[in-house]
Amino acid sequence: MRTRPILRTITLTLASAFTINSYAALPFEPKTTHPYLYASADDVATLRAKVGPLTMPPVGKIEIKVKPAVQSVLDLNGLPMKIDPDSSILMGSFPDDINHFFIRNVTPQGATQAKFHVRFREMSEPEARPYPDLVLPLDRPSTITVTWDTAAKTIIVAAEGNNPITLNNANWQPRADHLHFVGNKNQHVVSLKMSDKAGNVLWDGTELDWDLAAAYYGFTRFSAPQTVATVTACKVPMPTNKSDPCNVAEAGRGWILSPAKRLALAYNLTKEDRYWEAAKYYANHIMLNTNLGAGGEWSMSARVAALGVLYDAFYDKFSADDKKKIQDTIIQTIKTDIAAADLISMICGSGSLSGTTLACAGTPDISRFYISGHHASAMTGAAIGLLAIANERSEVDPMLDTIYDHLVNGLLPAREYISGDGGHQTMFAYNSTVGEVAERLVLWRRALNTNGAPILQTSFMSKVINPYIDGLRAGGGFPATGDNFGLSVAEEGVGYMASVAASEGNGHATTFYEDQVKRYRSRISPNALWEALYFPEPKEPRADVNDRKLSARYQIAGNVFMRDTWDYENATLLDFKSSTFSSENHQHLDQNSFSLFYRKPLLLDSGAYDEYNTPHWYNYYRRTIAHNSIVLYKPTETYKHNNSATEYSNDGGQWYKGEMYPTLDEIKPGAKNALQGIARYEDHDSYAYVSANAAQAYQAGKLDPIDGFRRRIVYLRWPGKKPVVVVHDRVHALTPQPAVSLLHTVAKPETAAAVSVGYDNADGRYTLQGNTNLPIVVRNHPSNLTIEPLLPRRPHIKFVGGAPNGATTCEDQVVDKAEIPDLTDCRFTVRSMVNGTLQWTNFAPRKSWTTGKSDFGAWRIEISQVPEGQTSDHYQFFMNVLRVGDEGGPVAATSTLLTSPDLSANAVTIDAATSVVFATDFSTTNKLRWKPVNTLENVVVTGLVPSAIYQRVYDSTAKEWILTKVATAGSNTLTSSSEGVIYTSFAIP
Secondary structure, three states: OOOOOOOOOOEOOOOOOOOOOOOOOOOOOEOOOOOOOOOOHHHHHHHHOOOOOOOOOOEEEEEEEEEOOOOOOEOOOOOEOOOOHHHHEEEEEOOOOOOEEEEEEOOOOOOOEEEEEEEEEOOOOOOOEEOOOEEEEOOOOEEEEEEEEOOOOEEEEEEOOOOOEEEOOOOOOOOHHHEEEOOOOOOEEEEEEEEEOOOOEEEOOOOOOHHHHHHHHHHHHHHHHHHHHHHOOOOOOOOOOOOOOOOOOOOOHHHHHHHHHHHHHHHHHHOOHHHHHHHHHHHHHHHOOOOOOOOHHHHHHHHHHHHHHHHHHOOOOOOHHHHHHHHHHHHHHHHOOOOOOOHHHHHHOOOOEOOOOOOEOOOOOOHHHOOOOOHHHHHHHHHHHHHHHOOOOHHHHHHHHHHHHHHHHHHHHHHHHHHOOOOOOOOOOOOOOOHHHHHHHHHHHHHEOOOOOOOOEOOOOOOOOHHHHHHOOOOOEOOOOOOOOOOEOOOHHHHHHHHHHHHOOOHHHHHHHHHHHOOOOOOOOOHHHHHHHHOOOOOOOOOOHHHOOOEEEEOOOOEEEEOOOOOHHHOEEEEEEOOOEOOOOOOOOOOOEEEEEEOEEEEOOOOOOOOOOOHHHHHHHOOHHHOOOEEEOOOOOOEEHHHOOOEEOOOOOOOOOOOOOOOOHHHOOOOOOEOOEEEEEEEOOOEEEEEEEOHHHOOOOOEOOOOOEEEEEEEEEEOOEEEEEEEEEEEEEOOOOOEEEEEEEOOOOEEOOOOOEEEEEOEOEEEEOOOOOOOEEEEEOOEEEEEEEEEOOOOEEEEEEOOOOOOOOEOOEEOOOOOOOOOOOOOOEEEEEEOOEEEEEEEOOOHHHOOOOOOOOOEEEEEEOOOOOOOOOOEEEEEEEEEEEEOOOOOOOOOEEEOOOOOOEEEEEEEOOEEEEEEOOOOOOOEEEEOOOOOEEEEEEEOOOOOOEEEEEEEOOOOEEEEEEEOOOOOOEEEOOOOOOEEEEEEOO
């Protein structure tokens, strides 16, 4: 037997320095008894025991004592939801090839009695045969009894108050693997037991987890059999659709690996031969792809992983020749060297192996891809295949050691640094969920023979669900940050994160999983089955979400969330982004941007993730102009990707700093990719406050690097009232180029009738006449947002956009591949070089990605100090007051911009009882002056020196408040918080 040195446990935590080996080989041997990838036979048996009995007698009885519940429920808009008939099944037997019966709750909303259908189906019949319904009281438990006798071919269903129902000609077999308990989410099962002919209780149902049983039903009744049908229909030549599991030449891991995992789990749960037959067929189909480098690393790793999963799960079924063929295919695929990215380059970095071995030539260096990139998924795919065959093929050891070293000394430390508090630089983008990381750690921990020793311990896994708790919106979605497909709380990765966090002591994760993740899933979703398999540990008891603060900051990644309530359906959610570093992969150029949501998106990230490297992605979607941030257009500025010769659109926005794919050291403070990020943050019962500087996110020479773009947001909360948000910007340009503040909306903004809107030209650009500060209203049924643009004092405002078939045209269009330009689409305009001059050009996404997305955007508001094309002051200030509300017409201006005689403050009165003051100088705020309009009010003063003493004086002659920094406390002095904020009552004497 092969041996390797036993290394000490690697433990990563933020509480102390990383424990990193100079080289981390596998600390333990892979296990020798298959299956061991992801789960052992014991792991599967533990799961199986939670979903129903393991055997059934030929003559027996099942008794269910249940307090029924109505089946019909209302959706978030108060309308009846479509009933999922499968999720209403109380119990039933569902083989595909023999007779079956079931009992289903069909009690409608408003019913006074519960009603259950009883059905039996002979497989020769086109549909189930109806029998009389069972009618039961809703207000108390009742017992339903199912008695069967296989020899007599009888099934009798009985319930108190109902006549017994005999299912005629019941040629039915009592098979435990096809007996399912699903239930209704709201009903209460008091007791459940199965007994034999003599009355001996064989199974009492105490171990039954109804939610898992429902997931087991969904998996074995639908998901797994559908996988069998899909893979056994695969033919050669292979399809060209990259989303087809049969296209093993070009599809990715989600399409190739997932069917293998489903077949493996289904077989280990049921031992049905159909899953073995399908697995053997699919393995052979994968190996029919003789071009081992087809699809590059994305498809290569998926094929290797799928073969590894099938090899492991069906090890006792494959012949010796089949095993040898799979082993060779895995090894040769990893060795295959192609011009494009392959598995060698993903693991070794240099793109070469040492001779014909599975060892990297030289020191493997992929340190630029520990933060982002495909390397983690590619190496995981390779590891799955190599771990599966490691006991038979010792030559795989060097490659396994290298992959494990990258994990321990690279991938996990990078994630620990960025996500140590739970955040991520592409928060809610598809690659930011740590569900995949959690699954990968399960793979290693279970595949290696650790003898119970902990390995790959992290501190971030218990925290990464927290921003998902903080950032959840009404309807179960999240803000569209980064390259985003539209994430739902019901998706697999979110469930994994919540499950692992709950098992590591996070009680809020337990509550979030129970109340939100499960809420938005079908009860028969198989996701719960996988979660229970991977994370079976006891969960932390529920923690009340109302105990969480209403605002949260994630410092390194730069995520901030502010809300007024934990009633998700009625909360006003603001999310803010200002990262401490720049990187390219899926991270947008969106520093100091924010979005606002109340029941529907009101201010949002614009555009769609149609695909990586499309014209829309390069020129609009990831760019600053598609976000609620600041742009400063400079005609001579150029934007080139990764030092290439190709020049992209000139949006006047941010650009990548330092390296496109930085190392961990390069993103730390002071390094080449470092940004300023969040400077101040404070959460109070009455407000939340954040201040951040994004100057270094722009190209050098454009903004003052110290205080070039300071954005401060104050989120005001009042009991019983909607919150008000004040956004203040201070821009310090090194040359007199005008800054433009951007706000993106779904529908065309509206303004007061007294303000006319002029039509500029054929670029979908409309100018508000009169340089007015009157409110702008944004609507998105059933909500609206009133924007009060208070600074600049005489703003120049444009509405830009227009959905297809609107009242305008955009002549210059750039579309991807075979798409046909639509000249009436003006939603995604940005300046781009056309025939040697910069022209407003619309970069539309692929049409297949433009529907069904709530965060898409068709309009933007542009606010500037001067008209387009003119020069501006070096210092420019912006202030917008944002008021959410239910649907209604435009509101009158309710905020008042206050005067500061020495321009030391930008201050605004929100209402008769509240004002907000922003210091205009960030270096040393020694004195602030402003003229109030309220005699008694609560005032939030921001931008002060942290933990400093200020004397408060009211000058009755000048009729102004004066705050002066002093050395010692005395009468009428106030002390700023550690974040430079004073919040107190101001009363004019």
